[in-house]
Amino acid sequence: MASWWCWGTTSPYAFWAGSELNEADLETRFxxxxxxxxxxxxSLVERRDPSVRALEATLRPKGQAPGVVGFTGAPGTGxxxxxxxVVALLRKRENSVAVLATDPNSPFTGGAILGDxxxxxxxxxxxxxxxxxxxxxxxxxxLSLATREAIRLLWAFGFDQVxxxxxxxxxxxxxxxxxxxxxxxxxxxxxxxxxxxxxxxxLEIADIFVVNKADLDGHARVVTELRSMLSLAPKxxxxxxxxxxxxARQDGLEDLWEAVLAHRRHLESSGRGRQxxxxxxxxxxxxxxxxxxxxxxxxxxxDDPALSAxxxxxxxxxxxxxxxxxxxx
Amino acid sequence: xxxxxxxxxxxxxxxxxxxxxxxxxxxxDAGYEVIYTGLRQTPEMVVDAALQEDAQVIxxxxxxxxxxxxxxxxxxxxxxxxxxxxxxxxxxxxxxxDVAALKKQGVEQLFTPGTPLQEIVDWLRKxxxxxxx
Ligand code: B12
Ligand SMILES: Nc1nc2c(ncn2[C@@H]2O[C@H](COP(=O)(O)OP(=O)(O)OP(=O)(O)O)[C@@H](O)[C@H]2O)c(=O)[nH]1
Ligand SMILES: [Mg+2]
Numbered sequence: 001m002a003s004w005w006c007w008g009t010t011s012p013y014a015f016w017a018g019s020e021l022n023e024a025d026l027e028t029r030f031x032x033x034x035x036x037x038x039x040x041x042x043s044l045v046e047r048r049d050p051s052v053r054a055l056e057a058t059l060r061p062k063g064q065a066p067g068v069v070g071f072t073g074a075p076g077t078g079x080x081x082x083x084x085x086v087v088a089l090l091r092k093r094e095n096s097v098a099v100l101a102t103d104p105n106s107p108f109t110g111g112a113i114l115g116d117x118x119x120x121x122x123x124x125x126x127x128x129x130x131x132x133x134x135x136x137x138x139x140x141x142x143l144s145l146a147t148r149e150a151i152r153l154l155w156a157f158g159f160d161q162v163x164x165x166x167x168x169x170x171x172x173x174x175x176x177x178x179x180x181x182x183x184x185x186x187x188x189x190x191x192x193x194x195x196x197x198x199x200x201x202x203l204e205i206a207d208i209f210v211v212n213k214a215d216l217d218g219h220a221r222v223v224t225e226l227r228s229m230l231s232l233a234p235k236x237x238x239x240x241x242x243x244x245x246x247x248a249r250q251d252g253l254e255d256l257w258e259a260v261l262a263h264r265r266h267l268e269s270s271g272r273g274r275q276x277x278x279x280x281x282x283x284x285x286x287x288x289x290x291x292x293x294x295x296x297x298x299x300x301x302x303d304d305p306a307l308s309a310x311x312x313x314x315x316x317x318x319x320x321x322x323x324x325x326x327x328x329x
Numbered sequence: 330x331x332x333x334x335x336x337x338x339x340x341x342x343x344x345x346x347x348x349x350x351x352x353x354x355x356x357x358d359a360g361y362e363v364i365y366t367g368l369r370q371t372p373e374m375v376v377d378a379a380l381q382e383d384a385q386v387i388x389x390x391x392x393x394x395x396x397x398x399x400x401x402x403x404x405x406x407x408x409x410x411x412x413x414x415x416x417x418x419x420x421x422x423x424x425x426x427d428v429a430a431l432k433k434q435g436v437e438q439l440f441t442p443g444t445p446l447q448e449i450v451d452w453l454r455k456x457x458x459x460x461x462x
Contacts, residue, residue: 019414036412039383047332110332111357117378118367124374130381133364135332 023051027058030157035130038157042132045149048291052149061155065277066098068151068162069260070180072142072202075168077186078212080119081247082256083163087123089253095160096128100150102143104167105135116165130159142166143175145291148284151179169202177205178283181273182263184208184256187226189218203229206240208259214244214252238266293325300324333457334362335386336379338370340399348420348442349390355446356388361453372402379407379415385457389419396423396431404435416456420444 021029021036029037041059044052069086071079083099090097101116114133123129134144143166144150154162166176177183185206190213211222226242241259245252267273301308301324311320337353339346346368353363364382366375379387387407391399400419407413413435420440423431428439437456440449 020411021414035377036380036383036410039381043334043383105362106357106360109358109360111360112362113353113357114362114364117364117382121367121370121374124370125377131378132381135362137332 027055030059033157038130038153039132041153042134042146042150045146045153046134046137046144048146056149056152059153059156061152063158066151066155066159066162067182067260067264068164068180069182069184070164070166070176071184071186072166072169072176072205073186073210074188077168077188078245078247079165079168079186080116082184082186082210082212082245082253083116083165084120084122085245085247085250085253086163086257087120087129088250089257090161091123091126091128096158097161097163098130098132098154098157098159099163099165100132100134100144100147100154101165102134102136102147102167105137110137130154130157136167142169143179145287148179148280174201174205178280181267181276182207182260184210184260186210186212187222188213189216189222203233207238207263208256209240209242210245210252210256211242212245212247215246215249219244237270237272238263293321297321297324300327332360332362333386333453334364334382334384335388335453336364336366336375336382336384337388337390338366338375338378339368339390340370340372340375340403341391341393341395342369343391343393343395344368345390345392345421348392349388352388352390352420352446352449355450356453359450359453372399372406375403376406376410376412376415380410380412384415386416386418386453389417389421391419391421391423394422396421397427400431400436401434418452420449 021040026037026040030041041055044055071083073079080101083101087097087099099120101114103112103114103116105112112135114135117131117133120131123131132150134146134150136142136144143164147164151162164176164180183205185202187209188211209226211219211226213219223242223244230240243252243256243259245256267276301311307320311317335356337349339349353365356363364378364384366378375387375389387403389400389403400417403417407415407417417436418438419436423439423441428441431439438452
């Protein structure tokens with residue numbers, strides 16, 4: 001079975017073997033602004049390498065946290081194209097930008113084709129733009145389990161802005177809202193069954209709606225449907241704006257960014273931003289704990305045939321799980 | 330385990346992307362993480378992407394006849410960026426004599442038309458026995 005996210009199952013040697021970047025240099029090179037060191041640190045986080053804990057302590061982010069905006073929406077709605085446009089706009093404003101773009105891995109082989117980067121090629125060679133493609137590696141939620149940790153690394157590296165793109169969402173991939181400060185939900189005119197059929201949850205997580213591909217027929221109808229749907233939603237202090245864009249032509253991006261900034265001001269002034277940041281740390285800790293526990297239990301069952309046999313015999317997953325966790329390390 | 334991450338790119342002015350897409354899919358199905366950068370890449374772009382993506386491998390696809398300049402240019406750029414541990418391999422329309430010459434210049438392996446996809450996968454598995462799955 002796929003095991004690519006196991007905690008440190010390969011020897012560290014294999015990971016660094018022959019590399020011109022070695023473990024001892026990582027921290028120094030990271031601090032000196034070396035892209036490869038940042039990229040390697042993200043890989044360590046991705047494969048849940050135990051050395052990440054040390055790294056996390058030494059590379060504690062300082063200064064102003066980057067603004068994190070997340071783009072989510074069905075496959076092919078234009079998320080990558082929008083991200084590309086936002087990066088261009090931010091570069092014009094002299095912000096440095098990091099992009100974390102997620103695509104799914106095959107649940108059968110663990111392999112993936114990570115293709116979001118194709119739409120962002122005009123930023124290649126811009127030293128103030130860092131683009132990293134991440135496989136979700138079996139993590140449900142539309143992002144990689146490593147996304148949050150990667151954001152902290154980008155913060156420590158000194159990026160002004162972070163833009164994240166989720167996998168094309170199906171139904172329950174709502175994690176982006178827990179990770180980004182501002183969540184942009186991208187819709188298009190060719191939605192098939194229309195706005196009503198959008199899976200529950202997606203509408204609730206939106207801080208901003210973008211109806212992209214406004215050059216296509218039916219765009220006005222999507223906006224109208226969305227508006228009437230939102231009028232039924234419970235009134236919070238933030239009313240998600242609905243914006244039309246033609247990402248392919250860079251139309252509407254200035255307005256989109258203004259909306260993001262307005263939302264950030266709202267987070268700031270309402271105190272909601274701080275609340276979310278705290279909640280995020282708590283959630284992440286719980287999630288990482290769950291991941292560690294899961295891995296420990298898998299390994300215990302694999303290593304202990306007697307225990308495994310007893311589990312099959314008694315059919316008591318709860319009891320067995322508690323027993324394994326009670327054993328401690 | 331560390332999944333092998335592979336940058337796959339078409340370099341130069343060359344629109345033949347059928348082969349590279351077939352190969353990308355085969356590598357995905359073999360459990361590799363493939364980052365496809367698309368058409369018309371320069372050697373600098375490819376190497377920069379490999380560094381940002383922390384890829385161990387760069388796979389180039391060339392059908393334009395410019396392989397004798399572009400492959401070595403990528404190898405040189407890796408030297409310049411101090412990342413010679415990144416493996417360069419590839420495929421496309423490359424005459425046998427050129428294959429031999431390119432291997433001397435640091436391209437580890439080349440696959441020409443008609444190569445069964447399994448052969449490419451087998452080569453990677455051998456090349457990365459620890460990391461491959
Ligand atoms: C289909 C095709 C086209 C299609 C391309 C469609 C597309 N989107 O890919 C079209 C009609 C557009 C086209 C156009 C042209 N073509 Co053309 N084309 C071909 C043809 C018939 C087949 C290529 C193909 O798709 N093969 C199928 C795939 C699966 O095989 P493959 O690409 O070789 O890939 C395999 C290996 O090479 C290797 N591989 C390839 N890439 C990679 C990458 C990695 C990482 C790895 C590990 C392996 C690997 O693995 C694959 C699996 O075995 C070849 C002739 C031939 N028999 O090869 C000519 C050929 C490549 N074309 C040629 C030419 C000259 C052109 C044109 C310049 C013609 C013109 N004058 O207009 C244009 C240029 C277009 C452009 N913008 O670049 C020449 C190239 C000559 C040369 N380099 O010396 C060829 C060889 C024909 C010939 N005998 O003259 N072409
Ligand atoms: N007509 C039209 N097409 C667009 C627009 N924006 C993007 N597209 C096209 O939509 C297709 C998908 O765009 P992407 O940006 O890759 O979409 P995505 O949401 O990132 O896709 P996934 O990552 O695969 O889910 C591409 O062919 C784009 O060129 C637009 O404003 N109008
Ligand atoms: Mg995309």
